[in-house]
Amino acid sequence: MPLSGSRLGPGFVAFALLLAGCQQMERLSFIRPSAQPRGYTQVAPSYDVSGKKGRAESDPVLLLLSANDQLQRGQYAEAERLARQALKLRPDSGDAQTLLGAIASARGDAAAAGKAYRAAVQIAPGNGVYANNYGNWLCANGQAADALPWFERALADPTYPTPVAALVNAGTCAMRAGQPERAESNWRRALELDPQNLTALAGMAALEQERGNGLDARAFVERWLALSPEDPAGLRLAADIEQKLGDNAAASRYLSRLQAISSTSATPPRTQ
Template identity: 45%
Template sequence: MPLPDCRLPAVVLCALALAGCGRHGARHPAGQLPVAPVYEVRDDPATRKRVGYQDQVVLASEALRAGGLDVADKKARAAVKIDPSRPEAYMLLAQIASSRGDNVAAGSHYRKAADVAPSRGDVLNNYGAWLCTHGQPAAALEWFDRALAAPGYATPASALANAGGCALDAGQPERAERDLRAAVQLEPTNAYALESMARSEFARGRFFEARAFSQRRLAAAPATRSVLQLASQIEVQLGDNAASSRYLQRIRNEFPQDAAPNPRG
């Protein structure tokens, strides 16, 4: 890696110039000019380790975005070899494994990232999300709680939304409503929280409330088939078959590769 462009501060250069002027009349042997000192810049081992790790993580991330899974895997493993105590490379390995369909390996990498960074809220949230989407919603809630308790966690709405949606799957509707409402309060356009609130209200038979959250979800982010399907089901329960049909038509128009939607789920 090229060394940084290290320049002497201007004040130092001026001091050197003045020092030369102070030796007015100094002579040098014929044919010889004064030689400037050679400055050698060396990074300490900790700096080299940090920079090397970051370089490999960046290269792995770029390769992953470009679809180069083999290169991404190689670079991420190189980062782990440089510094196995940091979580970013493990999370990249988890994403690579998921892209390859190896969910067991992905879970293992997410857990390793959480083990080496037990105070990183984003890392703990990622492992909880993996657990929730792989049939372990009750276990996931513990990791979301850890994420929310992590000092300095910058995006608690994400963990709250995940916890609320996961609580629905775990059969804990009271916790689901509590966490989802907190997530929406912190981040009113959180698409996952809004969709999960619509599902929660629908499951409780509160169809007008479900409609309101469904409409907010559709305004917050591009529609998905599942969101449009839920919106259609809500309108059926409210007796507005025309609105339900419009949502079904959107599914046919926007997701033609899917099977014909079922108006009742």
């Protein structure tokens, strides 16, 4: 029987913990997603605008580059000032609104972030990056069902550079909306493009486990752990899968690995 939104068991709980930080936000052309806490990484060189203040304060691109640099440094007030200056010069800049959303998100101001991401999609409704970001914000703020069309809009953009991000987000959000079949479709499409996508593998492992398809769940979790062998959520789910399949020896091996990792991480460093 397909999994319903109200019948999530222990396996899915482990998966949900993994997903807490895995939804992918797209930023600007000079920013890419990363595993860093704020979810993005500078990929263009920093611009030295010393001695060029006049140009820097009147060039929207330089302002956004400088604003992004300040955001990376944790200087949120200065980053916002620069981004708003860029927006003043270019009121139709979806990139400026996107950066303002990233700044607000880094500050923990979800409402301001949502307002900025919404403004970006209003400026450029067909832009896949902006659509993915707004959908991701909606999903993270209790509006999962409303978020799903935005991921579809992102995927409809032929210039969208990372469709896997939107597919993974759509799968995660579909589960939150109680639509497991839609989640499966999106995760499988993501894995066709990126067979090593951890979030999609984790999602499929947990989903198949909840459906009672232990062998399929095992196959997905083994692929997950082959890529991330010390992932606690993956080890817990693998142990649960093996227990339900009746292989207690395999379950014990996974639990032993999990215990070893927990013991290592809990041991304080020695001092000389």
